[in-house]
Amino acid sequence: MIREFPDQAIRLILETPDIVRGLLLVAISDLAKQINYDKLQQLNRTFIMDNFRKLEADMVFTAPFVDSSGESPYEVIIYILIENQSTVDPTMPFRVLSYMVRIWDMQRRELEDSKIPLHQWRFRPILPVVFYTGSQQWEAPLELKQLMDLPSSLERVVPQYEIFFLNLKSASPDDQVKEDHPFGWILRVMQKEGSTKREFEEALFLTLERLERMPPEEQVNWAKLVYFLLAFIHNRRKESEHGDLLKIVGFFRVKCGNDFCIVLKSPLIPLWERGK
DSSP states (O other), X not given: OOTTTTHHHHHHHTTXXXXXXXXXXXXXXXXXXXXXXXXXXXXOOEEEOTTOOEEXXXXXXXXXXXXXXXXXXXXXXXXXXXXXXXXXXXXXXHHHHHHHHHHHHHHXXXXXXXXXXXXXXXXXXXXXXXXXXXXXXXXXXXOGGGGSOOXXXXXXXXXXXXXXEEETTTSOHHHHTTTOXXXXXXXXXXXXXXXXXXXXXXXXXXXHHHHTTSOGGGHHHHHHHHHHHHHHHHHHSOHHHHHHHHHHHOEEEEXXXXXXXXXXXXXXXXXXXXXX
């Protein structure tokens, strides 16, 4: 059982650069393909305010951005907000902007501490991604001006920035797996959270089948994704279904250093093909 699931579980698997790539391929496919994930670095997501009150963002990364020439002279900040609330927050544009400003302020302090001359200061652009997993239909706009009563002539004084919004429940299943990244297939399982047992079994089987095609060098990513599926079954499906769903996974654990690796021990055969 994972407390605050799926928030904590998603954070766990997003600590792997290629899984970050998988999420971005679904949320912002064009920009995602211009990021160098080999040099992706996760930043401390706790920002200290002037009143020493700690405020946690979700996940923040830096990575080189590859331009049209194939060079990567730029660096971007990737901010992923995992929104699991059951109700829609209409103030989301303000929340995202406040986090972005804190990230830039953290960079300002770094520039000051490094004694960089003011005329050499360069702030990194931020790619804000909201990953919404709630069940309520999200119809709230993601523009700051929508939170204000103002005439059109004043709209130009309102900060403008794009928020990349990934809505788990309403996203097209085909769009999720268009790039055939394993994380897109994980999203298809998550999307079936409230579906019938048979529908969930089918999504689980197809996803595990895709994970089995991952190359050996991605074993760490594979283990994290399978562990996520196990945790999702345990936390999101009825206890009476656990036995049958775990039979589909057909797993056992072996000790690997200080970590537990998950290894499939039998061919994946859907229960409905076993005459169940």
